[in-house]
């Protein structure tokens with residue numbers, strides 16, 4: 254792909270801390286390489302801001318290769334930017350051209366309060382996991398794999414659900430700020446495997462209860478979450494969570 | 506929400522079935538007899554109470570869902586996501602539902618109230634006196650304003666169902682990808698066909714396709 258340079262106008266949400274009000278600030282950046290990643294472009298801006306004695310833009314990032322789920326930017330009206338099945342850190346500047354304007358906002362949801370600039374507090378997800386997203390068994394020594402047969406299709410479905418990186422883009426995209434895609438991925442991932450069976454009822458009930466307590470909205474199946482999920486978690490998991498929840502509710 | 510929605514959908518099937526009687530082209534006899542049966546059979550009247558209860562519950566649930574969900578994002582986005590990833594009608598169920606409610610008020614005033622609480626002129630089939638709903642229908646649907654309102658009502662219904670039908674089943678936890686495709690396709694066909702069938706009623710009366 255041909256290499257080119259571009260100048261951009263960035264409109265970025267700046268907010269000092271969780272208490273302050275926040276506003277958009279506009280920055281011009283020049284000489285951005287099409288081969289940079291989106292976060293490197295922000296790094297370039299930040300280096301300049303530091304040189305100029307200004308506060309750099311705070312944003313979450315860690316692995317920068319699409320596996321940790323920390324990066325979180327709502328770019329031009331879409332969580333994680335314009336590319337499909339992609340995290341912000343995997344977005345590259347070749348997605349843009351000279352003269353483009355880019356608006357960058359934090360995830361917006363009451364359950365994800367802004368800590369600073371583009372960083373939001375996603376500990377609500379941790380508390381949902383703590384409510385049941387685990388298996389409480391002593392694994393002991395590894396047993397022979399053949400002693401516990403698992404249907405290949407179920408193993409694949411479970412693996413696909415386990416790919417969720419907990420980034421929160423599903424919440425950011427949802428008009429209801431619902432965390433159902435995330436919770437359903439976690440519930441399906443465990444419920445589909447034999448090791449997850451003993452606790453499947455309490456898991457579904459407790460995780461959903463925690464999700465409601467954290468202030469996420471209810472799912473109305475608009476499918477916006479699925480369209481932005483970097484790991485392509487399927488909405489089928491939401492239906493699975495609903496059935497897990499309904500059966501657990503009726504039989505517990 | 507999903508259960509009351511599916512319940513209301515079953516009612517639509519009955520309703521469209523009776524509507525279809527106008528195309529018997531028998532001067533409204535079949536339609537009038539069917540309306541008479543619906544109006545006078547005690548079981549139907551009891552179901553009617555259930556229907557209104559279901560409708561009311563659906564409205565209340567809808568309002569609760571809409572407002573609770575809206576409150577979950579106090580600060581919104583400067584650039585809305587819009588249609589990137591979801592259909593406008595799936596995000597507008599509250600609006601479509603409200604339009605349907607307005608339409609329903611007009612519709613009940615046009616047909617249900619007169620048939621229950623007013624003395625409509627009657628007509629006689631083989632010695633059986635029945636209210637002439639058919640004549641009412643012909644009269645009302647010769648007014649172009651009414652026809653437009655009814656077509657808009659049917660359009661709202663179609664979009665409401667396009668999302669609502671499949672969404673209900675997802676909420677009830679039909680998990681298998683195979684079934685969800687079946688439901689989605691069936692729901693799509695159902696929503697479009699039933700809405701067009703309803704809309705054809707005022708249209709065919711207005712254009713004098715029925716006699």
Ligand code: SF4
Nearest residue numbers: 417418420421423482
């Ligand atoms: S379901 Fe997808 S969008 Fe939601 S947290 Fe997991 S990876 Fe992110």
Ligand code: FES
Nearest residue numbers: 317321322324342
């Ligand atoms: S920084 Fe780890 S997924 Fe983006």
